[in-house]
C-alpha cells in the first residue's frame with residue numbers, strides 16, 4: 001500500500017466487528033414482524049420512554065436553544081477534528097494517561113489485547129460501550145484467552161441469554177421481565193431459585209452476582225460519552241453504578257472512543273449534559289456521571305489508556321452531507337420514536353447501530369455497498385429528526401444514501417417515487433391501503449401498487465401488517 | 477506511517493475542501509435563581525431522602541438514619557461534629573475495598589448541587605474522599621450547604637475544576653433496563669440521604 005493511499009479516508013474493514021448483518025433488512029425484518037411477543041415488548045418499552053422523555057423535555061424552556069448549540073458544537077468539532085484530537089492527546093498525556101491511535105477495529109482490538117496481557121490478567125470488567133461492540137472487542141479478547149465480563153444489567157441479560165443487543169441504550173429492550181427471570185434462573189451461577197420477576201428483585205440478583213467480580217478484577221474497559229480537548233477530561237454517563245465500579249476499582253483502565261466523541265471545551269459539557277439524559281432515558285439527570293482527567297494519585301486507576309478509533313469515521317467525514325451522522329451522542333431517541341424500529345426491533349438492522357441512526361451510520365462506516373438495504377429501512381416520516389437532540393437530519397441522509405445504494409436503476413426511480421409518496425401522506429396512505437386490500441383479497445400481499453411496484457417487485461417485502469405504520473402512528 | 481499519522485492524514489483529507497468555520501449559538505439559559513425547594517423535589521422524585529436541618533443537628537439526623545453500632549466510612553476531613561456517638565467511624569486511612577464494602581454506610585460532604593436536575597457532585601476534596609468511599613457501602617449520607625446549590629448544569633460546571641475526579645449523583649443507583657422503568661438499586665448505594673444545611 002502506498003503512503004498516499006494509507007492516508008485516504010477509509011471504511012471499516014470486513015471480517016471483524018458488528019457493523020454488517022448476515023441478512024438484508026427486509027429479510028431480517030420479516031422474522032421480527034412474525035414475533036408478536038417481541039413487538040409487544042418493544043411497543044410497551046418505547047411508549048414508556050417516549051412519554052417520560054416528552055415530560056422532562058417540556059420542562060426545559062430553552063430546549064430548542066440547547067439543540068441548536070449542541071448541533072453547532074458537533075459541526076465545529078468535525079470541522080476542526082484533527083487539531084482537537086491532537087489537543088486531547090496532549091492534555092491526556094500531561095495528566096498521566098497514555099494515548100493510542102487505532103485506524104480500524106483490528107488495530108484497536110490488538111492494542112487492547114496487548115494492554116490487558118501486559119497486566120498479566122485473564123479477565124476484564126466492561127462497562128457498556130457501543131464502540132467496543134462495533135469493533136468486536138469481546139470476541140478478540142476471548143480469542144486471546146481473556147474473559148470479558150459485561151457489567152451493565154442489560155448487557156448481562158444479553159450475555160447470559162446468548163443473545164444480541166437490540167437497542168443502543170437498553171440492549172435487552174426486546175426482553176420482558178418474565179423472560180429476564182427465566183434467563184437468570186437458567187444461566188446465572190448461584191442465583192436464588194425463588195427469584196421473582198419483580199424488577200427490583202432482578203436488579204438485586206445482578207448486584208449480588210457481580211459484586212465479587214468487581215472487587216477482584218484489576219482491569220476495566222470502557223467507552224466514553226465525551227472527551228474534552230481543552231482539559232483532557234473523559235466522561236461516562238450511566239445509571240446503575242457498574243460504570244463507577246469499572247472506572248474506580250481497577251488498577252488499569254482502558255477507554256476506547258470513536259474520534260468524533262471529542263468536544264472542544266469544558267463549557268461544552270453544559271449543553272450535552274442537559275440534552276443527553278432527557279433525550280435518552282427521559283430523566284432530568286441520569287443517576288451517575290463520572291469524569292476523570294488522566295490519573296489521580298491515590299484515587300482510582302493508576303494506569304489509564306485512551307484508544308482513539310477511526311474505523312470508517314474518516315470516510316463518513318469525507319461526505320459533506322453524510323458527516324452529520326457523526327454528531328450522534330447515542331441517546332437512542334430516534335429509535336424510540338421510529339415506527340419502523342418499533343415493529344422490527346434492533347436485530348433486523350444487522351449492525352450494532354440500529355434504528356434511524358443505524359440506517360444512516362452503518363452504511364457510511366462500511367461503505368454503502370455492504371449495507372445497501374439499510375437506507376431503505378425507513379418510511380421517511382421525519383419523527384427521528386424532530387426527536388434528535390443534536391438535530392441530525394436523518395431523513396435527508398437516508399435520501400442521500402439511497403442515491404448511492406447500488407440498486408438497479410428502475411428501483412432507484414421507484415424509490416424516489418416512494419420517497420415522494422411517503423412525504424405526501426395522502427398518497428402514501430392510499431398506496432398502503434391498496435397494498436393491504438390486495439392482501440385481504442387473496443393476492444400475495446407483497447409489494448406496493450404502481451408507481452411503487454417497480455421497487456417492491458424486486459424486494460421481498462414483509463407481509464404488510466394488519467395496521468400500517470401510518471395508521472398506527474395516527475392512532476397513538 | 478504510524479497509526480496516528482494515518483488517522484490524522486485521513487481526517488485532513490476528508491476535510492478538504494475545508495468546511496466553513498462554525499459559530500456556536502449559546503442562547504440557552506445560563507443564569508437562573510436558585511430554588512432549594514426544587515432541589516428537594518427533584519431528589520425526592522428519585523426516591524432519595526432529604527433532611528433540611530441546622531448544622532448543629534447533623535449528628536442527630538445521622539443517628540436517626542443509622543442503627544446504633546452501624547459502621548460508617550469517613551473521609552479524612554469530614555467535620556467530626558457530624559458523627560453521632562452511636563455509630564462506629566471507619567476513617568479512611570487506606571482502607572481496602574473489602575473493608576469499605578463491608579461498612580454499613582458512608583458520610584461525605586459534596587462540592588456542588590444542581591437544583592434543576594436533583595444532582596450532587598463530589599470532587600474528591602478531603603471532606604469527600606476517594607471515589608470508592610461513596611461507591612461500595614449500600615447507604616450514602618451526603619451533607620450539602622445551601623451556598624453550594626446552583627440552579628442548573630452550566631452554573632455547576634463553572635464552579636467545578638476539571639482535573640479533579642468528579643462523580644455526579646442524581647438519586648440512588650438505578651436501572652432502566654427492565655422494560656424501561658426506573659428501578660432503584662443495582663451496584664451503587666441503594667439508599668441515598670441528603671442532609672441540606674442552610
Ligand code: SF4
Pocket residue numbers: 327328329330331332333334335357384387388389390391392
Ligand atoms: S441520531 Fe440523534 S436521536 Fe438518534 S441516537 Fe443519535 S443523537 Fe440520539
